Amino acid sequence: xxxxxxxxxxxxxxxxxxxxxxxxxxxxxxxxxxxxxxxxxxxxxxxxxxxxxxxxxxxxxxxxxx
Numbered sequence: 001x002x003x004x005x006x007x008x009x010x011x012x013x014x015x016x017x018x019x020x021x022x023x024x025x026x027x028x029x030x031x032x033x034x035x036x037x038x039x040x041x042x043x044x045x046x047x048x049x050x051x052x053x054x055x056x057x058x059x060x061x062x063x064x065x066x
Contacts, residue, residue, distance in 0.1 A: 011046070018042055018056035 019039050020030065028034050038060070045059045
C-alpha cells in the first residue's frame with residue numbers, strides 16, 4: 001500500500017502542472033492576482049472531478065475569463 005502523502009503529492013503535481021501550463025499559454029505570472037484566481041478555480045475544478053492535468057486544462061479552456 002502506497003503512503004497517503006504520495007497521493008497528495010500527485011494531486012499537487014496535477015494542479016501545479018495545469019496552472020503553470022495555463023498561465024504560460026497566456027503569459028500570466030503565477031503570483032499575480034489573475035494567477036492566484038486561476039489556481040483557486042483549478043482547485044475547485046479538481047474537487048469537481050477533473051482529476052488529470054488534461055481534464056483541468058480542458059475545463060479551464062472551456063471557461064470564459066475576463
